[in-house]
Amino acid sequence: MSEDPHVQEFWRSLGLPGIIDVHTHFMPANVMEKVWSYFDSAGPLTGRPWPIRYRHDEDVRIEQLRRFGVRRFTSMIYPHKPDMAAWLNQWSAEFAAHTPDCLRTSTFYPEKSAASYVAEAIESGTRVFKSHIQVGDYSPNDPLLDPVWGLLEESGVPIVIHCGSGPAPGKYTGPEPISELLARYPGLPLIIAHMGLPEYRDFLELTAKYPNVYLDTTMAFTDHSEELSPFPRDQVYRLEDLQERIVFGSDFPNIPYPYLDGLEGLTRFDLGDAWLRAVCHDNAARLFSVE
8 A cells, every 4th residue: 555645643632733754865967876775785784674764766765755744855965985976066056946746955174165065955955955964074174164154054945964974974074073073063953863762861951941952853763763872751741842853754765664663753752733833834934934
């Protein structure tokens, strides 16, 4: 049976007009193929078998999200070397231009040209940035990024940042580099990907401390993540306290389980319908001015 009606029933039962998914991946075809090949090989950053659930052509993936009832989604792109980010940003701008329900996404890398292409992306209408500390293998406190963070703090454009040490730690992952970054740029509108797993406690603390920091739920609370990185039960109260600053993310299409699992995982702690409405739609609608 199709998964579509079950996903639709999830948000309809909450009285929502649909879902806003802040963490979905659309990339140039050759880049996406390389990402999928990496997952297929259970590379060192995954450490376990990872069958791609929604391995389809780009147009099929877009239509799949629309059938689910996803009102807005992103095209999370990320470079792993210099002289790649500006090209990815150009591709993503073109993708968003012919995909109106995509929140135009850009990225960056610590290089001398970063401030220039980030300023251009902001000026031309980027809605969200992506920073991948783990794959990019760079410090968020690299001096080459200082002008970038300054621009982003001033502009208020959110940055989805993969900075937690899951599924495998990197040289610069973990809460300490982000704590240092926020101490220097306290107004940065960061969205901590994957709830910062497995360092949930530390990233919850940072979110409570800095009013412009959000958390996305990507893969958190699912059976897949609970198996190796369970959310600490003594921190559930913080999920309630931070209700207004948690947003839904899925990692579509690069997930090894059904899309519905990411939504049903949100019900694990019985936080109520108001919490689910805020996380699945309303918080992101406010953050990205979606009517």
